[in-house]
Amino acid sequence: xxxxxxxxxxxxxxxxxxxxxxxxxxxxxxxxxxxxxxxxxxxxxxxxxxxxxxxxxxxxxxxxxxxxxxxxxxxxxxxxxxxxxxxxxxxxxxxxxxxxxxxxxxxxxxxxxxxxxxxxxxxx
Numbered sequence: 001x002x003x004x005x006x007x008x009x010x011x012x013x014x015x016x017x018x019x020x021x022x023x024x025x026x027x028x029x030x031x032x033x034x035x036x037x038x039x040x041x042x043x044x045x046x047x048x049x050x051x052x053x054x055x056x057x058x059x060x061x062x063x064x065x066x067x068x069x070x071x072x073x074x075x076x077x078x079x080x081x082x083x084x085x086x087x088x089x090x091x092x093x094x095x096x097x098x099x100x101x102x103x104x105x106x107x108x109x110x111x112x113x114x115x116x117x118x119x120x121x122x123x124x
Contacts, residue, residue, distance in 0.1 A: 001095040003047060003058035003124035009090040009097045010042055010062055010120075017084045023077050024066075037113055038068040038077060045119070058124050061103070066116040074107075078116035085120055098123040 001008075007029055014020050014027050020040070026032075028041045035041075046061035064081055068074035082102055090097040104119040 001093055002056065003060050003095070003122075004044070005093075005095055006060050006062065006097060006122055006124050007042060007044060009092045009095065010064070010085065010100075010122075012092050013084050013088065013090055014040065014042075014064075014081065017080065019080045020077070020084065023073070023080065035067070038066070038073060040077070040081065041065045041067070056124075060122040060124055062120045062122055064118045064120065066118070067113040068116075069113065071114045074114040074116045078105075078118060081118055085118075095124065 011027050024038050024040050025036050026039045030043045031041050042062060042064045044060060045063045048059040050057040066074055066078045066081060068077060085100050086102045088100050100120050100122045102118060103121040106117050108115045
């Protein structure tokens, strides 16, 4: 596996956290149109390949979107996501995430849901 699969690590880490599991109905890759609030969606938003002799050391940008019915619970769930992912490492199926750092964030309201967007920079 390559850094294109880093979403597997992100999802696994979020699903392993008891607080996120109790607050979010589901964690989806990319997007879904059949979810009940609150839920989390994540997507790979960019990749910067860094080839070197014997492999790659890519930098991947991943967006994590938290959708909730009210603002306060959205911020609370976003805080949980940050706690689970920021400054962390992980591994799954031979793919190693050497670092994951919060790079940016914003909030919005769309389609009757509050949205907390967290952007992470991942070294894989």
